[in-house]
Amino acid sequence: MEDIEEFKYEPKSVKEIFIEMKNTVELMIDLAYASILFGDKEIAEEVLELEERIDLLNYQLMTHTVLAARNVKEAEQATTILQMANAIEDISNAAGDLAKMVLEGVELHPIIKETILEGEEIIGRIVVTPESVLVGRTLGELELATNTGVWIIAVRRGKRWIFGPDKDFKIRAGDILIGRGTRTSIDQLKEIARGIIRVIGNERIGRD
């Protein structure tokens, strides 16, 4: 085949596209702050890739939405989908702008990191030790967002990044989790990751 497909055709419903857009843009904001906090260009690059993904999804959404409207009422309702999609795209662009600050390599004002570290929800870096009850369990089993209040946005494993890990992602000793939560939540998860706390939420997990 001579022609190169620009992207694989993905048959998806408007709702599936829309949910992916909303989830993606939320991840992008968290990753953008993480890239600034850690001065990490790889995370920043991921934000820009997700920004492209949002553009593609928005394009698919527009096509689907316009195709589906069969009368004036449906067209009016469809317009509200496009309005919300535009707001999501604006947020995605803003996250991209944050990530570009890291890629431009200009030295950031120290207040920027302090702001990310002292807001109501912060970004934290959690190192998993072999002693932790987290080891060998999936994010789906652990339900860390519910049980610890920490949302895992990325994992550093050796030299590799896993962004937006899903429920089947199994934690290994040595993983560095990047999470978003309150300071208390992050501190608590750090103690779980160090093997000091051996209880997660209401559940008692572990080998002691």
Add this chain to the structure above:
Amino acid sequence: MEDIEEFKYEPKSVKEIFIEMKNTVELMIDLAYASILFGDKEIAEEVLELEERIDLLNYQLMTHTVLAARNVKEAEQATTILQMANAIEDISNAAGDLAKMVLEGVELHPIIKETILEGEEIIGRIVVTPESVLVGRTLGELELATNTGVWIIAVRRGKRWIFGPDKDFKIRAGDILIGRGTRTSIDQLKEIARGIIRVIGNERIGRD
């Protein structure tokens, strides 16, 4: 005094302003989705008021930042603060656009609510019964974000809304909490609010 002050002069550091901007814009996004989900114009109006607050804070931030720069290096670093503030303002505007969809009174496409209800993080409405261990305790004591994974963004008390309640806010029977979290977190908090679950996080609270 004849003159009416447009706003009270608030002596704040750049960092304090910046942290307030970041916290506020996060609340705005959550409230914007809540206003759409519940079709609630009062919540939508609050988002627009917060959008004005962000504009004011951004103005104060710019003034402070420009004043503080004493040489080229400081000016360059200060520019990064303004870049991040602009990104926050863009997100604030997007949240405002979402809220305006509610105020315009156009019937929203049903997929919009479904998307807000089926994303990774959702918005939920939690009714507090007299039997609940939540009653009579402050948000600071309960640490719901850490202990249940639910972030309380607003409370409906009788005919009144409390937006972005702080740690001193004491929960009463009959309060309707609006929270953001995973579906599991929200469902768990609903059971706590109904008095079915009497344990919060690792802690055992209550009268049984």
